[in-house]
Amino acid sequence: MTDHPRSSSFHIKTTEHPGWVESHATIVGAAGAAEFLQARERLPGGMEATVLGVDLFGTAAEIAGMEEAVRLAGIAGPVTSVLSTAPCGGGVQFAAATGVKPAPIVLRDRVAGYLIEDSGASHCFLGGLKPGDPGASREHQAEEVFAAIEEALALAGLNFGHVVRTWFYNDKILDWYPVFNRVRTGFFQRHAVRRMPASTGIGAPNPAGTALVAKAAAVRFGDGEIRVCRSPLQCDAFAYGSAFSRAIEVSDSRSRTLYVSGTASIEPGGRSAHNGDPSGQIALTMDVVRAILDEAGMRLEDATRAVAYFRDPAHIPLWERFCPPGLPSVSLGCYVCRDDLLFEIELDVSSGR
Numbered sequence: 316m317t318d319h320p321r322s323s324s325f326h327i328k329t330t331e332h333p334g335w336v337e338s339h340a341t342i343v344g345a346a347g348a349a350e351f352l353q354a355r356e357r358l359p360g361g362m363e364a365t366v367l368g369v370d371l372f373g374t375a376a377e378i379a380g381m382e383e384a385v386r387l388a389g390i391a392g393p394v395t396s397v398l399s400t401a402p403c404g405g406g407v408q409f410a411a412a413t414g415v416k417p418a419p420i421v422l423r424d425r426v427a428g429y430l431i432e433d434s435g436a437s438h439c440f441l442g443g444l445k446p447g448d449p450g451a452s453r454e455h456q457a458e459e460v461f462a463a464i465e466e467a468l469a470l471a472g473l474n475f476g477h478v479v480r481t482w483f484y485n486d487k488i489l490d491w492y493p494v495f496n497r498v499r500t501g502f503f504q505r506h507a508v509r510r511m512p513a514s515t516g517i518g519a520p521n522p523a524g525t526a527l528v529a530k531a532a533a534v535r536f537g538d539g540e541i542r543v544c545r546s547p548l549q550c551d552a553f554a555y556g557s558a559f560s561r562a563i564e565v566s567d568s569r570s571r572t573l574y575v576s577g578t579a580s581i582e583p584g585g586r587s588a589h590n591g592d593p594s595g596q597i598a599l600t601m602d603v604v605r606a607i608l609d610e611a612g613m614r615l616e617d618a619t620r621a622v623a624y625f626r627d628p629a630h631i632p633l634w635e636r637f638c639p640p641g642l643p644s645v646s647l648g649c650y651v652c653r654d655d656l657l658f659e660i661e662l663d664v665s666s667g668r
Contacts, residue, residue: 325354326643328619330665331569333433335415338364339619339663341643342407345377351388351407360413367412367429368442368530371396372622372647373405378522381407391419393427393442395530397484398520399648403628406645408620410440422467430471435538435567439471445521445528453491456526457498464531465506475506477533479541479563480574481514482661485527488518492652495527500558510543511552514559515577515661517624518650532574539567547606550585552576557652562607572665573613577624578603579651579659587655593630596658597637604660613664615639621662624649630657 325342340354358364369390371381378396385394390409399405417429420441428441444463446456460483465475485495495516503511512531521528534541545551546561562575580596581603582588589595608615621644625631628648638644644662651659 325350326641327354327357328643328665329359330572330619331667333435333568335431335433336360336413338411338413339643340407340409340411341620341645343645344404344406345373346381346384346407348384348387351384351390354409355388355411358411358413364411364413365417365429366390366392367410367417367440368392369394369407369409370442370530371407372645373399374402375522377405391426392429393425395442395482395484395528396522397528397647398522399628400519400650401628401648403625403631403646403648405647408622408645420467420470422463422470427463427467428471435536437471437473437535439468439473439477439533441467441532442530443528444530445523445525449524449526453526454494454498457495458502460527460529461498461502464529468533471533473533473535475503475508476510477535478512478531479534479565480532481512481559482530483514483516483527484519484521484529485516486518486520486525488516488650488652489654491526492516496557503558510541511558511560513561513563513574513576516557516559516652517577517659518652519647534565536567539565541565544573544607544611546578546603547610548583548603549581550583562611564611566668568668570665570667571613572663573608573611575604575607575662575664577659577661578607579653579656587653590655593627593657594633594636596656597633600658600660601637604662608664613666615664616641617666618642618662618664620644621660622647624651624659626651626657
């Protein structure tokens with residue numbers, strides 16, 4: 316993994332794969348077309364790199380401006396727009412590929428993602444997946460999103476058993492998280508999914524007004540390894556009804572990538588810890604993250620991207636005391652999946668072999 320110098324507004328981190336380079340750009344704060352173009356020009360391969368997907372975080376006005384900036388920057392990949400519950404700076408993250416020609420995955424007349432095939436694996440990146448009818452029941456909308464992921468994977472010659480990472484941004488998550496978990500668990504059972512992907516399930520609305528919007532990453536290896544990693548300081552998530560793995564490691568001949576699920580202040584028995592204490596919750600969460608990385612032999616300094624979620628955006632300044640220098644992260648006001656959890660973080664970490 317290569318850490319490129321940060322400009323005044325963004326980080327770029329890169330990971331080597333057999334025959335191609337995966338890049339991740341993080342722009343702190345709302346970005347216009349000029350910032351997108353500047354970040355793209357700094358990618359390996361510059362403007363020749365294919366943007367695999369863009370994530371936008373911010374208020375409705377900020378998102379509207381950034382969606383227009385994506386269009387003006389000529390980015391054709393899927394866009395996942397996530398609304399903050401309060402103004403908090405937000406930001407942009409996008410992934411890109413250089414040295415390979417990704418094949419677009421077109422689902423219902425739009426590019427839903429890309430497929431990359433190298434000498435050792437097939438890699439699929441999906442984003443911006445949402446139901447068609449925001450007026451349908453939340454259960455139906457969740458079922459539709461899982462079906463859309465499966466349909467897009469099938470277009471790439473893959474299935475849900477190849478998924479290593481999912482992201483679900485659920486509007487009003489506290490009102491229906493048990494319903495969502497039931498839909499997810501039922502889908503996994505029907506499709507015989509035995510390896511639970513790493514995942515984030517967070518409470519945030521989206522500009523389309525749907526119950527949720529989702530992303531996914533999948534890998535099928537001919538020459539590589541996918542490994543479920545435990546969290547030494549926590550129990551398995553499915554011990555309390557959530558079907559995801561704490562972390563997933565994906566290794567090929569050139570690199571190792573660790574996808575760390577959305578992680579919060581949850582003690583080994585599965586209960587929330589440090590209730591009402593945002594600093595205590597942030598501190599424990601970061602201890603949990605470091606324990607996951609230590610067990611995997613990875614370093615926080617090698618994170619390629621991270622998102623920090625805050626129940627109360629007023630707590631974001633506290634994060635500055637805990638955030639490692641140079642961490643490529645954006646912050647978002649949202650609801651964590653329990654009403655007593657104030658903070659959650661997700662991150663991806665990559666290193667060379």
